[in-house]
Amino acid sequence: MKNINTSFIWLTVLAMSAGAAANPGPLQVPSPDWRDQVIYFVLTDRFADGDPANNDQGVGEYNPAKSSHYSGGDLKGIQQKLDYIQGLGATAVWLTPPVANQWWSEKAQYAGYHGYWATDFANIDAHYGTLADYQALSRDLHGRGMYLIQDIVLNHTGNFFGYDGPYDATDTAKNFVLYEGESSAQRAPVQPPFDQINRLNPAHATAGIYHWTPPISDPTVPGQEFNYQLATLADLNTANPKVRQALKHSYRYWLEQAGVDAYRIDTAKYVEHEFWQDFLHAPDGVLAKARELGKQHFLAFGEVFEASKPFQADGEQKIRRFLGTREQPELNSVIAFPLYFELNQVLAEGRPPAQLGYRLQQHVSQFTQPHLLPTFLNNHDTKRFLAAGSPAAFLQAYALLFTIPGIPVIYQGDEQLLPETRQAMFAGGWGATGDAFNRQHIMYQHIRQLADLRKQHKLFSRGEFKLLQADAQGAGILAYQMRAAGKTAVVVMNTADSPRLLSALALGSQKAEVLWQSPGALSASLQPNSAGELTLELPGRAVLVLQPQAGSSVSPLSSAAVLQWQSLPQGTLQHDVWLSGHTDKPQAVILPVLNGQLQQLPAIRAAADGSFRFLLPVRDLGRHQQRLQLYQPKTGALSTEWQFQTEVSRASWQADVADPAGDDHGFDGSYAGPTQQHSQQQRDIRALRARAGGNVLELELHMQQISQFWAPANGFDNVHLALFFHVPGVPHLPSASELPGLQREMPQQLNWQLGHFLFGWGNSVFNAEGANQTGTGKKLGAAPQLQVDAAKGLIRIRYDAAALGLPGWEGAKIYLSSWDKTGEGVLREIGLTPSPWNFKASSLDAPKVMDDLWLELQPVTASDQPD
Structure with missing residues (x-):
């Protein structure tokens, strides 16, 4: 492994930081090469409180005990922590x-x-402070050779008006209401012309500063996405010349007065394309002002919150449209949201690496400048990666982020493994147990090393991406190459929690230097064969960053141990089958490697004549594409890979349970759901069907309503589903009775060994190790497959027992319940009175359960099977 003197680097960075802090720089600096940057994203109110005197402005808005209120972070707090950020x-x-x-x-x-x-x-x-505070922050950053990125909003102002009753597009005054009453300290924006919020005022109506519309209910309906409100936020009429001029004036101002170096543009997908051509590219637009100030490469990257379907590029194609064309340019960068979703689904939730491999290929092929797209794992609007993934998976994800094209973004608290999205990093702020600025934290150290790796090796920020390997049958191997200026690096990772076989990876060299590795990834030296191929048993969650050595020639593979199949069955396999083979190494130990898994099938020993035979079980319910390879650990010999299909149509265990309609009112029947208009019947469970065979459990949930108001990545919103499994006959597995976060225990006086949380933007499974009343157990990184049919009200879920550490599903008992979560992944709170976003119950410690259902799997007899 390459020897990096991290102590020396660390001391040098500290010395430079200390010196820079004492010598503030200029307000205006030229644009950097954005490919070389690493961005730290700060949620100002929750980062650091540098001036407690400005926390409470006297309208009841400040209460650090509540996630819904101000906590006290400010601009001075950010400036005071620049050494920490730069380090x-x-x-x-x-x-x-x-x-x-x-x-x-x-x-x-x-x-x-x-x-x-x-x-x-x-x-x-x-x-947050004053303009002088903001200018001081900007100068301090510039003095360190760092840059300032301001988040800006152009789509809306605040929650000021809407409709109380049906909306009539032909009479937009009908049912119009103002939200802020006489007692409100802020009844409307104060900046002209945005103060003209009242549709019932003729002058305001004529001015047309806003779209007089209700919230978006279906973004596929023409006109809604660009003209309707996002939630209840007053939607600006960005086609109005007065609106455009006021916005251009406001955001030219920040360039002039604060020396801002880039803009991140919020909710860009909700603003018409023509606006961006004017706002950014007009003679009086933002980019002209930036050039006037010496910023020739001012970055304006937009939030276009879109996911892509697996193995499709619909998300990339939509966000790419906001870049415009050469003739009619719009934004000059967009945030890589489709990649974000796939990173979480594959590295945190356990989807096959082939999905991520495809997404990476689209990331570099759908955009002309993928190196300028900000890439990220967490932000302030989404649940944390750690809600589904383990710390080891999180490190793996960061290693990928720093070794692919794009501008890596670190969200505050990632480097401290904070669990909550908007948890404060300073003592006294919401959710904080103390200050969270520990520079010795292992994750802080790992990210610092990865940033240094990227800085030292420009091919990661400049290079051309090429996918090398990506397992398709489940969590496993992902390998890719970055190449620039005649240099090559290869990144290899195992996305599973258990060992996988890296099989004959073409390095093109008999030698390779390890530039970086995750802890425990490599226990022995690398030994590519004479053809430059690397075969390696890779531990769970391991990452290797390799650099093949130039001048190390390769040649045709020399004679090696013989390991080969005898005859193989043809067609789809429906029953267990005996397989046989031969090796020239008598009594050698041979591993049948099923879908890359080294521990799925038992090892076999060849006979004295080199022959061997073993049983391949075919038990898993459903149709599956599989691959099988023979591997001889002592010699590294490999057989050819056999690809085949299995199909098992008959379940071994099953159950069906119906649930009454309209009973989603909590334990005592008195609960009420959130009052916001999109909260309807999504939490009403109607039925659950279960079928199991081999490692596979298939569940089909029938819901009274499945909605997609918020374009959820998983296909449903306004509901959180919790499933807990009691599996008999596994006393060695950890178990618990408390259901994390639900404020109740497992029914039937039983314990659970497996839990599953599922909502519109999250899909996580965990065991009971370390679980308690508020915290889930160990994240398993093997979330089940989902399929949603909103029109029929169906959610289908497929679990893999082996991936979850279970022997099977025999006699399993399942508890299913419904509630709701915020977009950031927090279970909604209980209040004693109705509110827009929380639930009402008779007590604050009532169970967080609106509807529930109990199911017990029963063995299938011959009479149960269909004809």
Whole structure:
């Protein structure tokens, strides 16, 4: 492994940081090469409190005990922590909008601490500090050779108006209401012309500063995505010249007054394409002002929140449209959201690496400049990676992020393994147990090393990506190459939690240097064969970053141990089958490697004449594409790979349970759901069907309603499903009675060994190891496959027992319940009175269960089977 003197580097960075902090730089600096940057993303209110005097502005908006209120972070706090950020390897700070915001929304019962509900686009919010504070932060960053990225909003202001009753597009005054009453401290934005919010005021109606529309209910309906409200946020009429001029003026102002180096543009997908041509590229637009200030490569990257379906590029194609064309340019970069979703699904949730391999290929082929697309694992609007993935999987994901084309983005708290999306990093802030700025934290150290790796080897920020291997049958091997300026690096990882076989990876060299590896990834030296192929038993979650050595020639594979199949069966396999083979190494130990798994089938020993025979079980319910290879660990010999298909149509265990309609009212029948208009019958469970065979368990949930108001990645929203499994006959597995987060115990006085949380943007499985009343157990990184049929109200789930550490599903008992989660993955709270986003119950410690169902698998007899 390459010897990097990390102590020396660390001390040098500290010395440079200390010196830079004492010598603030200029307000305006030229644009950097954005390919070389590493961005640290700050949610200002939850990062650091540098000035407690500005925390409470006196309208009831400040309460660090509540996630819905201000906590106290500010601009001075960010500046005070720049040594910490720079020491991590970050070169730019992206902060949430610092502009004056709606402090408290009566409609949403929520504070605008996040910065995205503007009342004045051209002034600093009093909670964050002053313009002088912002300028000091900018100068300090520039003095360190770092850059300032401001988050901006152009689609909407705050929660100020809507409709109380049916919406009539031909009479937009009908049922129109203002949300903020006489007692409100902020009844409307203060900046002209955005203060003209009242459709019932003739002057306001004529001015047309806003779209007089209700919330988006179906983004596929023409006109809704660009013209309707996002939630209840007042949607700006961005086609109005007065609106455009005011927005251009506001955001030219921040370039002039604060020396901002780039803009991250919120909710860009909800603004028409023509707007971007004007806002950015007009003679009085933002980019002209940036060039005037010496910023020739001002980055304007947009949030186009879109996922792609597996092995399709629909998400990339939609977000690419916001880049415009050479003749009609729009944004000059977009955030890589399709890649984000796939990174989480594959590395945290255990989907096959082939999905991620395809997504990476689309990431580099669908965009002309993929190296300028910000890439990320977490942000302030989504659940944390660690909600489904383990710390080892998280490190693996960061290793990938720093070795592919794109600008890596570190979300605050990632380097401290914080579990909650909007948890404060400073003592006294929401969710904080103390300050979380530990530079010795193992994750902080790992990210710093990866940032240094990327800085030292430009091929990761400049190079051409090529996919080498990607397992398709489940979690396993992903390998890719980065190449630039005649240099090559190969990244290899095992996305499974158990060992996998890396089989004959073509390195093109008999020698390779290890540039970086995850802890425990390599226990012996690398030994590619004479053909430059590497075969290796890779531990669970291992990552290797290799550099094949130039001048190390390869030749045709020399004679090696013989390992070969005898005759192989043809056609689809429906029953267990005996297989045989031969080796020239008598009594050699041979591993049948099924789908790359080294521990799925038992080892076999060849006879004295080199022959061997073993039984291949065919038990898994459904149709499966499989691959099988023979491997001789002592010699490294491999057989050819046999690809085949299995099909088992008859279940061994099954059950069906129906549930009454309209009983989704909690334990005592008195619960009420959130009052926001999209919260309807999504939590009403109607039936559950289960079928199991071999390792496979198939569940079919029938829901009263499946909605997709918020374009959920998993195909349903406004509901969180919790499933807990009691599997008999496994006393060696950890178990628990408390159901994490649900404020109740497992029914029937039983314990559970496996849990599954599922909502629109999350799919995580865990065991009971370390689980308690509030925390889930160990994340398993093997989330089940999902299939949603919204029209029929069906959610189909397929589990793999072997991947989850279970022997099978015989006699399993399943508890299913419904509730809801925030987009950030937090179970919604209980209150004693109705509210837009939380539940009402008779007590705050009532079970977080709106509807539930109990199912017990029964053995299938001959009479149970269909004809």
